[in-house]
Amino acid sequence: MALHKPSTLRRILTTDLPMLAILCFTLGPYLWMALTSLSPQETLFTQGPSLLNATLENYTRLFATVGFADNLIDSMIVAGGTVAVGLSLSITAAYAFSRFNFRGKRILMLQFLLINMFPLVLLILPLFVLMRVLGLLDTHLALIIANSTVAIPFSIWMMVSYMNGIPRSLDEAAMTDGCTRMQALRRVVLPLCLPGIIATGIYIFITSWNEYLYALTLGGRNVRTITVAVQTLIGEYEVQWGLLTAGGIVGAMPATVLFLIVQKRLISGLTQGAVKG
């Protein structure tokens, strides 16, 4: 007869240790980067990164000499703008998909799904030409538009899944009580899926914050987001790894923290369709 409650030793051998090994693989590179960023530049190549004489010198240099604060603001504007565009356009669209049956619904939904399937390289070239013609190169707006190509379909997809989770009978009840459709949406459905909207917004924020290729191609001089700034820290001849890793840690921080906050809700939204379908 099989053991009903496996012994602690066995659990440690079959579960805890393998898990620990995978976590080491997952977090090792990140921790190594953090360690490097705390090591003084002079001793980095002679003694290697170590915590012995840890210093914040790299971080202060990052903000004092490289002008990282401006890049943070640029990233903030672009990511915030993309969230605003993505959410405002997708709320009503998601409501229509979730609550109505109408002609062409399948095709329209499919269209939003398909957008995600096209490789980015197919869009980046014409968007560059387009922005050049419109004179929008190197502006925040150009980057917001470029990031929206991903953000709009994604947030529609997520929002439909959250709204489907709210019973239709609630809007119908509100409408019997004299609300119009739009009022039902605003007063009943939106408050109920607020957590989902926030999670979607944060996810859009993270992906726009992390985006690099559009930021490099469509921006770069006046508007330099954090990802581009980190990359340009690589000098021509010598790489200042202390500075670079400090930039990496700072650049990744907002996204990492936000991600840890919303991960649970986000994952349930992402997987809902997949699990049930």
Added chain:
Amino acid sequence: MTRAPDAPRHRASLGRQILPYAMLTPAVLVTLAIVFLPMIQTAWMSLHDYVLFRPNDFTWVGLDNFKAALGDEVFWISLRHTIIWMCTTIPAQVALGLVTALLLNREFPWRALARALIIIPWALPSVVIALMWVWIYDSNYGVANEFLLRLGLIQQAVPWLADPDTALASIILTLTWQGFPFFAVMILAGLQSTPKSYDAAASTDGASPWRQFWHITLPGISGVMMTAVLLRMIWVANSFDVIFVMTGGGPGYATHTLPLYAFIKARTNLDFGYGSAIAVLFTLLLMVVVVIYLRRTGKAVS
């Protein structure tokens, strides 16, 4: 499911018919403008001789760019790398993700912590990931060399990214690291939605753990796996930013992939016509793969 618009009140029913379209209009118009129009423009550019430093020269060349691509050695090298890249990265991510998900689905005291930490690579900007791994692979001071030297697995420091023989493999490891948490999380969600009682029943019936996994666990998560692999194929196809930052496609053409080649052609040579043609070819190839994949797995799952 569809309820016919049984309309006692005409005004309401008309409003009801128009309302969904009105609600969809802004999103549809914007995506038409910023996604579909540019996409058509790519196809249009690919049929022209269009180099950005000769802006007035936009001559129709028909399929010449495509013909040139098929005769271009670098195109075939890039295609081969793209195939290697997708056929190794995705299975590696699935395998590692599956193991991680199965572990996370068990009971142990620090499970919640492990689940939160495992996702970190997913949240990091790809530029940061790329630079972090360049530092790890560094031939003089990199920790990878030091680690392997201490273990005695290599005799002398290897310039991982500068050697054409190891560059692609090094990048594949990085991409696997970046992507496997996504699979772990998706598969875990699938595992948790299959009722525990199935496993218990099979176990009572005397099924070995392996059979239990093969006949109950795996079918239970096949739907999620299918979606995850599909999403990932597209994602991996997009994620040439890591390669671009790590090696820029080099040394030589050792880490060129098709999307990267298209991007480099346009970015450094400013040859938008040829770059567009490669992008279009790559998209078509990806479509074919996706369609075949959907047909196959669709049959297998149902």
